[in-house]
Amino acid sequence: MNSGKSMKELQVEVDTYISQFKEGYFSPLAMMARLTEELGELAREVNHHYGEKQKKTSETEKAIEEELGDLLFVIICLANSLNIDLEEAHDYVMNKFATRDKDRWTRIDK
DSSP, X not given: XXXXXXXXXXXXXXXXXXXXXXXXXXXXXXXXXXXXXXXXXXXXXXXXXXXXXXXXXXXXXXXXXXXXXXXXXXXXXXXXXXXXOHHHHHHHHHHHHHHHTTTTSOOOXX
16 A cells, blocks of 8 residues: 655645544643553564564464554654654754764665
């Protein structure tokens, strides 16, 4: 199900969805709490799949992809509510890694 959407398109899609409700975006602090909650759910799924902790028989099966999607949705909501362009934020971070950390890791010889 690869739709090939850009980050900008994802941000617009989320904004269109949220804008149909009177409540709009939650406060940044409330979204941080939600982000923490979703990150915990992702950590739990990763631990069940790759860690030693087995899932209880009473627990429903959730996919790591679903949890990553939930996390991405909340990150986009937070960015939108703060008028942050995530493509610009990503470009800034990649430039930082390309310059500051350019010699930090061992490169693969090609």
